[in-house]
Amino acid sequence: MAGTDKTRAESIADGPAVILVEPQMGENIGMASRAMLNAGLGDLRLVRPRDGWPNPKARSSASGADAVIDGVRVFESTEAAIADLTRVYAATARPRDMIKPVLTPRRGAVEMRSAIGGGEKVGVLFGGERAGLENDDIALADTVLQAPLNPAFSSLNLGHAVLIVTYEWYQSADETPPAQLPEGRTRPATKDELVNFFERLESALDNCGFLHVLEKRPIMVRNIRSIFQRANLMEQEVRTLHGIVSCLTRPQSDGKP
Amino acid sequence: MAGTDKTRAESIADGPAVILVEPQMGENIGMASRAMLNAGLGDLRLVRPRDGWPNPKARSSASGADAVIDGVRVFESTEAAIADLTRVYAATARPRDMIKPVLTPRRGAVEMRSAIGGGEKVGVLFGGERAGLENDDIALADTVLQAPLNPAFSSLNLGHAVLIVTYEWYQSADETPPAQLPEGRTRPATKDELVNFFERLESALDNCGFLHVLEKRPIMVRNIRSIFQRANLMEQEVRTLHGIVSCLTRPQSDGKP
Numbered sequence: 197m198a199g200t201d202k203t204r205a206e207s208i209a210d211g212p213a214v215i216l217v218e219p220q221m222g223e224n225i226g227m228a229s230r231a232m233l234n235a236g237l238g239d240l241r242l243v244r245p246r247d248g249w250p251n252p253k254a255r256s257s258a259s260g261a262d263a264v265i266d267g268v269r270v271f272e273s274t275e276a277a278i279a280d281l282t283r284v285y286a287a288t289a290r291p292r293d294m295i296k297p298v299l300t301p302r303r304g305a306v307e308m309r310s311a312i313g314g315g316e317k318v319g320v321l322f323g324g325e326r327a328g329l330e331n332d333d334i335a336l337a338d339t340v341l342q343a344p345l346n347p348a349f350s351s352l353n354l355g356h357a358v359l360i361v362t363y364e365w366y367q368s369a370d371e372t373p374p375a376q377l378p379e380g381r382t383r384p385a386t387k388d389e390l391v392n393f394f395e396r397l398e399s400a401l402d403n404c405g406f407l408h409v410l411e412k413r414p415i416m417v418r419n420i421r422s423i424f425q426r427a428n429l430m431e432q433e434v435r436t437l438h439g440i441v442s443c444l445t446r447p448q449s450d451g452k453p
Numbered sequence: 454m455a456g457t458d459k460t461r462a463e464s465i466a467d468g469p470a471v472i473l474v475e476p477q478m479g480e481n482i483g484m485a486s487r488a489m490l491n492a493g494l495g496d497l498r499l500v501r502p503r504d505g506w507p508n509p510k511a512r513s514s515a516s517g518a519d520a521v522i523d524g525v526r527v528f529e530s531t532e533a534a535i536a537d538l539t540r541v542y543a544a545t546a547r548p549r550d551m552i553k554p555v556l557t558p559r560r561g562a563v564e565m566r567s568a569i570g571g572g573e574k575v576g577v578l579f580g581g582e583r584a585g586l587e588n589d590d591i592a593l594a595d596t597v598l599q600a601p602l603n604p605a606f607s608s609l610n611l612g613h614a615v616l617i618v619t620y621e622w623y624q625s626a627d628e629t630p631p632a633q634l635p636e637g638r639t640r641p642a643t644k645d646e647l648v649n650f651f652e653r654l655e656s657a658l659d660n661c662g663f664l665h666v667l668e669k670r671p672i673m674v675r676n677i678r679s680i681f682q683r684a685n686l687m688e689q690e691v692r693t694l695h696g697i698v699s700c701l702t703r704p705q706s707d708g709k710p
Contacts, residue, residue: 260606295639295689298632345491346492356612360616363600
């Protein structure tokens with residue numbers, strides 16, 4: 197885990213702080229820490245954690261995200277926890293009686309990147325397990341983050357709520373291609389390699405009589421070629437298929453065809 | 454929670470199944486169930502759960518996602534658990550020695566929607582807490598799903614891994630505008646309402662002498678207008694501001710200006 201400290205050092209300057217207001221279960225604080233480090237974030241702040249701090253259950257549930265746990269700061273009030281920030285988001289259901297913009301976590305992550313890129317210090321408030329954020333805490337935030345979820349069952353576990361926000365934060369700057377060719381010591385087969393194999397296979401099938409009905413031969417050949425075409429074969433796999441045809445057409449035990 | 458059963462009934466036909474292979478902790482099975490119902494999914498299958506089934510810890514950690522827990526099916530092998538499916542994804546790190554396409558969960562969700570829309574039955578395999586999916590399980594899948602995460606700390610909690618896939622599933626068809634105006638009984642203020650307030654305020658500031666330096670008046674007016682302009686005021690808020698100016702300019706106690 198040598199890379200972890202480096203990641204944390206980067207993240208404290210670069211990413212949003214996570215502020216848990218009156219969290220109850222150490223397990224959820226630990227899971228939130230793990231979700232943060234999964235996304236390269238390290239600045240975790242707790243407001244009046246029910247079971248005090250440090251909390252051994254939080255550390256064990258963090259499953260190795262010790263860099264986050266070690267850096268936790270505890271505050272007596274939400275105001276104190278956000279004092280150094282310039283922009284604050286509240287992860288909560290849309291407030292009924294407050295006029296405040298509501299963003300999806302996906303859009304929120306893009307906005308946070310832009311704000312942090314412009315030198316702002318950003319944080320996200322999460323409420324405790326029982327009742328979530330109180331209105332006075334939401335009022336301290338500039339913007340509400342609300343994840344689109346099943347309206348009949350939208351209450352998120354605290355660690356899950358943190359994960360959605362930190363996961364979207366990471367995705368918003370990630371450049372992984374959404375679909376990738378498999379890596380390894382091989383490469384996609386060329387059409388020439390593919391056609392060579394087709395002709396080899398069709399010759400073997402002519403020999404064994406599989407393609408003996410001449411008027412059906414063209415459609416059967418096309419159907420068989422389609423199967424292998426659709427498989428997006430790699431060069432190595434074409435060689436494997438050549439080997440299979442060789443083996444299946446090899447003379448048995450007595451050495452004669 | 455009246456909507457829950459309906460949601461589940463819809464989801465079993467419409468969404469991917471979640472298959473946990475050798476899950477260990479009931480808490481994680483429960484959290485996975487909750488994450489599924491958060492995304493409107495209901496088909497949970499377990500392969501050789503360590504602590505057997507039913508599992509009281511799973512039910513309590515599901516926090517009300519009873520519809521998922523009640524519908525769990527247990528299988529002796531991964532092959533049996535996926536027997537009725539036509540397309541299977543494996544949520545795992547990219548396999549080193551297997552030629553298999555790798556998608557982000559975001560792209561995977563779009564592909565699943567398309568497959569299910571075309572009548573396919575889809576499922577996602579997740580490995581147990583200790584070692585994840587074995588190569589033989591991955592080999593049963595058509596495609597690997599790998600979430601882009603901090604490469605120095607990419608191991609996800611099992612419930613979190615399920616959440617990322619189910620959350621992306623839900624987002625892939627959700628039409629919530631990424632940024633919303635606050636709802637309620639008010640509406641954005643018109644420019645006419647805004648300018649009326651500006652003129653009212655500036656008149657009051659003229660009266661009290663705040664704008665008395667004539668050569669500075671235009672820039673001060675512009676700066677003050679900018680403050681309120683930037684606030685994207687609602688009609689109700691403009692009325693509140695009128696009230697504030699009225700109150701602050703009202704003659705005190707003795708009834709005289």
